[in-house]
Amino acid sequence: MVPNILMSRNDGLGARLIPLLSALRLAQLTGAKLRVFWPSQDQRTNVSQFACLFAPEFSEAYFIPEAEFRPRRVSIIPAHRFQHLTPEEFVQQADPASDYFIEEATGPVALMGEDPGEVARDYREAMGIITFTDRVKDVMARIDAAFAGRQVTAYHIRHGDVTSSYRARGKAWPNKYVPPEIYLEHMRQSGVGPDRPALLISDTPASIDWLVERQPGAMRLSDLIRLEDLESLQFDFLELYAMSRAALIVAPEMSGFSRVAAAIGAVPIADVGQSLTDQAMEQAMVAMQARLEGQPESFLNDGEIAQATVHLRRWLDLQDRAGDLSEMLDRQLDQGNTVPLLYRMRGEDAFRAGDMAALAETGRQARDAMIPLPHVLSEIDTMQALLHLRVGEAEAATPLLRRALYTWPMQAFAAEAVRLWLLADPRPSAPLYPFDPLVLDLISLSRGEPQKRVEMRSLVWETRHFLSNTFRGPLTAASADAELREKVLAVEAQDEIRGTAAERALKSFRSQIEMEGPDPESALSLAAEMAHDAPLEENRWATQRFALNLLHLRKYQRARYWFARLAKQWPDEPVYAGLLAITIMREGENEVALTHFERANPAGTTPYPVFIPKHVQLLDRLKREDEAEALYDRLLDETGWAEMHLTAVVRRALRQGRPFPHLDRLTRLADEAGPHRAAGALAAQLLYREGRTDEARARAQAALDGGGVPAGDLKAVQAVLGIVAVEPEGTEPK
Numbered sequence: 001m002v003p004n005i006l007m008s009r010n011d012g013l014g015a016r017l018i019p020l021l022s023a024l025r026l027a028q029l030t031g032a033k034l035r036v037f038w039p040s041q042d043q044r045t046n047v048s049q050f051a052c053l054f055a056p057e058f059s060e061a062y063f064i065p066e067a068e069f070r071p072r073r074v075s076i077i078p079a080h081r082f083q084h085l086t087p088e089e090f091v092q093q094a095d096p097a098s099d100y101f102i103e104e105a106t107g108p109v110a111l112m113g114e115d116p117g118e119v120a121r122d123y124r125e126a127m128g129i130i131t132f133t134d135r136v137k138d139v140m141a142r143i144d145a146a147f148a149g150r151q152v153t154a155y156h157i158r159h160g161d162v163t164s165s166y167r168a169r170g171k172a173w174p175n176k177y178v179p180p181e182i183y184l185e186h187m188r189q190s191g192v193g194p195d196r197p198a199l200l201i202s203d204t205p206a207s208i209d210w211l212v213e214r215q216p217g218a219m220r221l222s223d224l225i226r227l228e229d230l231e232s233l234q235f236d237f238l239e240l241y242a243m244s245r246a247a248l249i250v251a252p253e254m255s256g257f258s259r260v261a262a263a264i265g266a267v268p269i270a271d272v273g274q275s276l277t278d279q280a281m282e283q284a285m286v287a288m289q290a291r292l293e294g295q296p297e298s299f300l301n302d303g304e305i306a307q308a309t310v311h312l313r314r315w316l317d318l319q320d321r322a323g324d325l326s327e328m329l330d331r332q333l334d335q336g337n338t339v340p341l342l343y344r345m346r347g348e349d350a351f352r353a354g355d356m357a358a359l360a361e362t363g364r365q366a367r368d369a370m371i372p373l374p375h376v377l378s379e380i381d382t383m384q385a386l387l388h389l390r391v392g393e394a395e396a397a398t399p400l401l402r403r404a405l406y407t408w409p410m411q412a413f414a415a416e417a418v419r420l421w422l423l424a425d426p427r428p429s430a431p432l433y434p435f436d437p438l439v440l441d442l443i444s445l446s447r448g449e450p451q452k453r454v455e456m457r458s459l460v461w462e463t464r465h466f467l468s469n470t471f472r473g474p475l476t477a478a479s480a481d482a483e484l485r486e487k488v489l490a491v492e493a494q495d496e497i498r499g500t501a502a503e504r505a506l507k508s509f510r511s512q513i514e515m516e517g518p519d520p521e522s523a524l525s526l527a528a529e530m531a532h533d534a535p536l537e538e539n540r541w542a543t544q545r546f547a548l549n550l551l552h553l554r555k556y557q558r559a560r561y562w563f564a565r566l567a568k569q570w571p572d573e574p575v576y577a578g579l580l581a582i583t584i585m586r587e588g589e590n591e592v593a594l595t596h597f598e599r600a601n602p603a604g605t606t607p608y609p610v611f612i613p614k615h616v617q618l619l620d621r622l623k624r625e626d627e628a629e630a631l632y633d634r635l636l637d638e639t640g641w642a643e644m645h646l647t648a649v650v651r652r653a654l655r656q657g658r659p660f661p662h663l664d665r666l667t668r669l670a671d672e673a674g675p676h677r678a679a680g681a682l683a684a685q686l687l688y689r690e691g692r693t694d695e696a697r698a699r700a701q702a703a704l705d706g707g708g709v710p711a712g713d714l715k716a717v718q719a720v721l722g723i724v725a726v727e728p729e730g731t732e733p734k
Helices: 013-030 056-062 066-074 087-092 116-129 134-147 160-164 180-190 205-214 232-244 256-265 278-294 302-318 322-334 340-353 356-368 374-390 394-407 414-423 437-443 456-466 472-492 501-514 520-531 540-552 556-569 574-586 590-600 609-621 625-638 643-656 663-673 678-689 693-705 711-720
Strands: 004-008 033-037 076-078 099-102 153-157 198-202 248-251 269-271
Touching: 004 013, 004 066, 013 033, 013 087, 013 099, 013 116, 013 232, 013 256, 033 056, 033 066, 066 076, 076 472, 116 256, 134 232, 153 180, 153 205, 153 232, 153 256, 160 302, 180 205, 180 248, 180 278, 198 205, 198 232, 232 256, 248 256, 256 269, 278 302, 302 322, 302 340, 322 340, 340 356, 340 374, 356 374, 374 394, 374 414, 394 414, 414 456, 437 456, 437 472, 437 501, 456 472, 456 501, 456 540, 472 501, 501 520, 501 540, 520 540, 540 556, 540 574, 556 574, 574 590, 574 609, 590 609, 609 625, 609 643, 625 643, 643 663, 643 678, 663 678, 678 693, 678 711, 693 711
Parallel strands: 004 033, 004 099, 076 099, 153 198, 153 248, 248 269
Antiparallel strands: none
C-alpha cells in the first residue's frame, strides 16, 4: 500500500516551509505519494507568488489545485492521530481513501520510534529535495560565499504583520513582537560591534534602520551581498536562507521563520527576551517608556505602540506600578489611538481593579470607535458580566454574557463566565441560550460539577445556530472537530454511560459534529434515532439537536414540525419561537411567522439578535418598512454596531433607496478595517449617492485596489468610478 500525504498551511513563508519539509521527509522515508496545496487565493500576499520561488518542475511534481484539495481535505488523518505509528505501521495502515495530513508549524513531524537526531538530519536534507528558480539559486550561492569562514549572529525582528494587520491589532503578541530597545540591549550585552557583526533580518526595514543608527556592527543583508531585481517572496526566502548560514539566531519566542532557518542550518537559536539580564531588561524598558511618552511618532504606527505597551505592562506589573500603565492607555485613547488591543488592555485593567464604571465606559468607547474585531468587544462584555457574577448579580450579567457569546464565544474569559452563570444561586430568570449542561459535564469529565470547568467548544457546538455565525471555521480548524468527536466517542464507550440517558445525550451531540463531515445524512439518522428514543418531555435536548440538524440541511417542513413541538412543550423558551418562525416564513405564512418572531424578540427588547435579519426581511415583504428600520436600529444598538449587521443595514438602504443616518459610523468602520473589508465599498456607494463624488471615488478605488469589494457590490463600485453605467436607485441587484 502506498500512503498518501497531504500538506497545506495558510500562513507566512516560514510557517509553510516547516510542514512542507516535514512532508517531504516523511514521503521520502515511507515512499508515500505527496500532494501539496499552497493557498494563494489572496493575491495581496507575497506567498501567493510561489512561481518566482519554486522551479516549475518542483511545483508540477507536488502542487495540486484547490479543486483537487477540497475533496481530499474532507477525509484526512491529522498528525496527532498518526504520529503514534511506526514507519512500518504508517505504510501498512495507509487508507487509499484518506490522506495523512501535515500542517504543523512547530517543528518536524516524526513517527513512533524514530531517532530524534536522524529526524533532524533528514529534515535538513529535505531542503535539497526542493528545486528553486535559477535566480534564487544564484543568490543562495552568493550568500554561502559571503558567510564562509565568518561567525555572524543573525537577529530576526518581526514587526510588520503584528502591528499593521487589522486582525492582529486586537491581540497581544509578546512572543512575536519584541520592541527594538530589547534587541538593542541584547546586542550591547552580546558585544556586537565592527569586529563582531550582527545581521538584522526583518519584515520592516524601518526597524532595521532604527537599530543600525544606534548600534555599530549591525548590518543589513544588502551590506553583505548585492540584492537587486528580486521579487518580494524571493527576498523573504533569501533572508531566511541567510539566517540559516549564521552561527547563532536571536529571535522572538514564536517565529516559524527563525525556526525553519535554524533547522535547515543546524543553527542554535536564542530567545531575545529571555536572554537579557534583569539590568539590561530594565534599561530597555526605561528607554522604551520614555519613547512612548515623549516620542510616540518614532514608532512604526499605532499598532507598534500597542504591542510595545504589552511589554511595558508586564514590566510595570513586576514593579507594582500598574497605575502608570492605566494613565498611559488613557492618554493613548484620548489622543485617538484606536488599536483594539488598547481598549482590551484598558478594559482588563478596569476588570482587575473591579471598576465596573470604567469597564463599561471602555466598552462604550470601543463601540463608538467602530473597531472591526468582534472578539475584543466580546471580551469586554464578558469581563463586565464576570464582575456582576462575582458579586451575585446574575440578572445583570445575563444580557452582557448573552451578547458576548453571540458576538464571539471562544475567547479568554468566556469559560469562567459561563461556569459562574451555571453556578448562580438563585438562577437567573432570563435565559442565556438553550443548551444541555449534562453534555458539557460529560465531555469535560467534570461529572456533574460545572465548578470544575466549561469546555467552550462543546458549548459552541450546542448553541452555534443562535449566534452571529456558525463558527464553522474555528470549530473545524486543525481537525478540532475530529478531536472532539473522538473524545465524545471515548466517553460514550465507558461502562457507566452505556444504556443511560447520558449515552443518548452524547450521541445526539455527536451528530451535530458529524453534520459537518462527509456524510451528513448518516449524522441526521443518528440524531433522529436519539430524538425518538424517549418521550419529548424527557428528551428535550436530543429533540432540539435533531430539529437544528434538519434546519442545517434545509429540510424546512420537517424542521417546522419539530420546532412547533418544542415551542408548545416549552413556551417560555423564545428561541424555539424564532426557529419556528424561520420555517413558517419559508412557506409564505407571513402573519403567522411574524407572531412567532415577535415572541422571540418582544417589542423593545432584542435578546436573540440572530432572528432579527429574517424578521426585518419579513416586515419588508409585508411593506412595513418603517417597522423594519426601527427593528434594525434596535439590532445595531443591542449588538454594539456589529460590522456584519451594519453592512446589512447599508445594503438594505442602498437597495431600497432609503436614507442611511449612520454614515459617520460606517466611514469610521471603513477607516478602522482598511480597504480590504466591505465597509469601504459600501461607504463609497453612500457617499456617491449624497453627491460627495471625490471622496466616494477615493474610497471606491482604495476598496478595489485592496480587494475589499464583494462580488455583489462590484458593479456599483465600478459605477462610482465611472467604469460602468449607474443603475437607477432602488433597483434590486441581479
